Amino acid sequence: MLDDAGLQALREAARLSPDNLPLRQHLAGQLLAKGYLGEAEAEYRAALVLAPKDAGIMTGLAEAFVRQSAYGAALAALEPLLAAPGYPPKVGVLAARALLGEGDTARAGYRYHEAISRDPSVGDADLAARLSAPPTPTYGAPALPGQPYAAATPPAGQAYGAPAHPSAPTPVDGATAEIERSRLNFADVAGMEAVKESLRVKLLLPIQQPDLFAAYGKRAGGGVLLYGPPGAGKTHLARAAAGELGASFVNVGLADILDMYIGSSERNLRATFELARRNRPCVLFFDEVDALAARRSDMRQAHTRQLVNQFLAELDGVDQNANEGVLVLAATNAPWYVDVAFRRPGRLDQPVFVPPPDPAARAAILRLLCRDKPLAEMDFDAVARVTDHFVGADLKGVVDRAVEVKLQQSISAGRPIPLSTPDLLAAAQSVRPTAVREWMATARNYVMHSNDSGAWDELMPWVKAKW
Known part of the structure; x- marks a missing residue:
């Protein structure tokens, strides 16, 4: 029910003149501006029946979808406009918001920067920040050429290790990954009951029932390696684990760690672990972990082996309680390329197969x-x-x-x-299935011919089945 007299008058006028296109479009715009998103969507739909190819109506409808988090519907509404050369820059920014909502950061960035290159006035500071967060200054790195090196001293009145605000995540110099709060839980993960139960026992219950586990000398924390074919839901599962626990969530990308300068990658990795330790309980998630934990025997350069050594050292911690409350989840499509040292007890010693859904x-x-x-x-x-x-x-x-x-x-x-x-x-x-068959063919080679240690016995039933 609308509580705005002006909007009620406009709606009544539209009811009496249902074919008045300018009136309907004006009513839809007013509803959208005042946050009546469902009503705005309905009016834009009605207007679109009168003018199916009107760019302004399609744009308004797409904005109503975006603001209701219906990103796929927004992209479908914008598709005819984006296909035309010289589309309005505002449409590009709206498409970028929808693509970012869908998780397609690369295409979102392209649409956004292409739009503002034609009309800087449509720029959205919040969207730009989400697309490319500026790097945090690191120890020993100058903020700008010609300026002194960034100091490691905290701001005046702030103690070392203390957050700038009680409700804000603790900043850590050198860490570009961000603390998130996952709104997902295991109820949002369909199937995979055995995988979810494994994560509950190995990672979640020690934090949820600490006294019981302490009686057996089991500390909260640890590492699990999720592996399986692409698209099977490993990242989704990690976010759900964090939401199930109510813990902080840090999604670590390769860009957060890897750096062209020798020693910087190791420093970034150390800072990321420190960020998790200061915001425990925390789920620290490394996707495509084989890029950071590859077999050292395959590496020709010493500084790349150093990154693996640093990763192992961070998993061990400086003392036995260093990583208590830090749950390390790592995911990979190629577990056979991960250095065998990561499977040592206390590290990523608990591989969990995330199978294709039945x-x-x-x-x-x-x-x-x-x-x-x-x-x-x-x-x-x-x-x-x-x-x-x-x-x-x-x-x-x-x-x-x-x-x-x-x-x-x-x-x-x-x-x-x-x-x-x-x-x-x-x-x-x-729609054709993506890479499951190819992944299983590769897995079969390792299970059948490179499994002397028994590390991939869990895959045996799968590779001997119909794959």
Whole structure:
């Protein structure tokens, strides 16, 4: 119910003159400006029926979607505009916001910088900061050429190791990774019950029930190596583990660690661990960890081996309690390239296989992906049966493609048309599974011919099956 008299008058006028396009467009814009996002979306849809190719209406509808976190729908609405040469720069910024919401940082950055290069006035400082956070000054590194080296002394009145504000994460010199708070938990991860139970026992319960585990000399903290085919949900699972625990979450990318100057990568790694220790309990997540923990026997340069040595030293800690409350989760698609020293007890000694989803898990994933969309009666099991070898990322692609088609139909009809089972089945026919078969073929080579230590016995049932 609108509580604004002016908006109520506009809505009544639009009701009496349903074909008055300028009036409908003005009402939609006012609703959007005042935060009535659902009502704004409905008015833009109605206006789009009157003018299906109006760029302003499509842009307004896309903005309503973005502000409701319906990023896929926003991109579908913007697609005709982005395909035209010389599209308005504002459209590029809006597309960048939607792409960033979808997790596609690279394409978001391209759209944003291309847009502001044509019209700097459309720049969005918050969006720019999220796309490329400025690096934090490091010990011994000058902030600008010709200036003194950055001091290690904290600001006046602030003690070493004390956060600048009681509610803010503790800053650590040299750490470019950021503290997050995950809103996911294990209920948001479909299937993978054995994997979730393994993480509960190995990482979460020692923090949730410290007295019981202390009786057996088990301290909170430790490391787990998640491995499996691309797109199976390893990053999603790590975020859910942090949310399940209510812990801080640090997602460490390669750019946060690797540096062209000798010694800087090791310093960045040390600072990242220190950031986690100062904000414990904390889940420290390293994706593509094989790039930071590769086998030293394969390295020709001493300084690359030093980074692996530093990583091992940080996992061990300077004393037995250094990493208490720090849960290290590492993920890789190529566990056989990780240095064997990481599998020593106390490090990443607990490898956990994240398998491709079985039919029941695929149906559960589809239910989660579709839970916030208008639906007809659905048979997710039927879709799961025709999506063999699909991982979570592939299934998201199926749902996104079906939504795009349904959105176009809804725009033409002027009302939301529910998503149905045939829509998902049709989309599944046009989406090919990504890299599961190739990954399993590689895994088979290691399991069958390079498994003298028994490290990959867990994969044996999989590689001997239908793969």
